[in-house]
Amino acid sequence: MAISKMFSGVMQYISEAFLRIFGPTDDAYPFIGVQPFTGEPYKKRTADIW
Template sequence: MKGLNLSVLGYFFDGLMQYFAEPVSRIFGPDDDNYPRTGVQPFDGDAYAETVETL
């Protein structure tokens, strides 16, 4: 094993750690969805007064 370059193992382990660290950080990190907080919306219309018959 003459000429074995140990820096290749370093790149391998760096890539392996990044491969597992990115999904873990997405799972346990803060939310990135920017949806507005709407809550309960008040009803502004008039109630339907007539009944509807179905066949």
């Protein structure tokens, strides 16, 4: 009895992982495209060189 419950739990764990990996995505990211750069440009300094 305990072996069948353990086997059932392992199979449920593996099948849930499989469905999570290969199932449809549940992302809610907006389709906004590429964002423009609004930061400071990089200035190379002597301290940055190793």
